[in-house]
Amino acid sequence: MNPKLRRRAAGHGGTFSRQDAVESGYTVSQVRERLRDGRWILLRRGFYAERSDSTDRPPWERETEAHRLAVHAAARALAGSAVVISHQSAVVLHGLPSWGLDLDLVHVTRTDRGHGRILAGTSHHVGELPASAVTSAEGLPATTVARAIIETSCAARYEAAVVLCDSGLRSGLVTRTDLTEMLGQMSGWPGTGTPLAAVAFADERSESVGETRLRVLLDTHGLPAPDLQVPFGTGPNEVVARVDFFFREYQVVVEFDGMLKYRDDAVGAVVREKHREDRLRSAGVLVVRVTWDDLDQPERVVHRIRQAFARAERAGMRRVHP
Incomplete structure (x- = not known):
């Protein structure tokens, strides 16, 4: 070029x-x-x-970038039309994770009360869109972060909706009050039960898509709610690690092992993780490690954690509080 x-x-x-x-x-x-x-x-x-060289990036990142480009192209093609980038397309422009979202179409909301339709790879939505729900993202008119999260979640799976809520809260792009107020404005919309439940369950301490998915998995299968991002040490002034999930009653730590962290220095990273895990065990806890691939086998994950609970109980590690 x-x-x-x-x-x-x-x-x-x-x-x-x-x-x-x-x-x-x-x-x-x-x-x-x-x-x-x-x-x-x-x-x-x-x-x-x-075309960019994106062979070293995971598939969902490539899909997100392709969608972002499609959004910009659609915005130029529709220049002069009364449309605002919305739904998952606004999610992408705001930099939120698009895991679990359908990115086949660009989504816009019409502000001229025109007809809803799908044309040239773009889904035109029709609905009330107050000025307070519109902002700018990457130089394009787009629904606000709160509006984008809630409207996208109405048609998404619960797991993907929680990913959006967790990420929005963690990044500081939105507050729980913002999300709750937006839910109130969209009361009666089809599918609002999903974002309502997702906002209630959301936790800004989930630090990645994988951690959020694991948190949803644990809750779905009836495991007790763990503490998140808990620091551990072997002495009063020594912090060994900050762990993803800690089941305090059983002294069991669950760590999510994201595959992307080993991309640059795989061998060194694995060795460091091994030493970190040894130090955690020396602090008197059991450690269960869960990978991205494990999330597609939830029953196996739950079984491994319950096995750790049983080992802790047999070893007298369980702490029962009145």
Whole structure:
């Protein structure tokens, strides 16, 4: 991409139109050639982006970036129309995790009381959208963080809704009061039972998508509520680690082992984790480690944790409080 076109694309979230390319010195045949050989990708008719090397990124990150580009392209195609980026498309623009969300379509809400429809890969929603529910994200008009979380959660699975709520609270982009007030404004919407339950269960101490998913899994299967992000030490002034989940009654620690943390220094990271786990055991607790792949086998995860509870009880580690 030549410097002139690169500057134009930078002003539109990395996207550019055929007209941009032609005005930057490319012929129509050169545009077609770059699309054929994969240097450029088609986002929607007449709008493109330069292909980036994302082979080392997990699939959901690649999908999120592709959706972000599609949102910018749709915004340019709809320039002059009375639409606001909304739902999961606003979630992506606000930088919240899109795990578990359907990103096949760009979502906008019409502010001109026009008809709802799906056209050119864009879902046009119709509904009341007060000015207080609209902000700007990446230079585009978008629903606020609270509105985006709640409206997206209405059509999402509970697990994905909790991921959104936890992340929004943890990042400081939204408060629990913001979410509760938005729920009140959207009372009566179809599907509001899901965000209502998700907001009630949300906890800003969940530090990643994986930790949130594990927290939902534990609750769904009836395990006692653990303490989150608990510091451990071998002495009054020594902190060995801060653990993800601590079942205090059983002296059992559950750690979520996100696969991304080993990307750069796999061997060194594994050794450090082993030493950390040894130090935790020396502090008198049992440790259960759960990986991302384990989350797809919830019964096995629950069984392993219950086994740890049983071992703690046999060893006299259980602490029963009146």
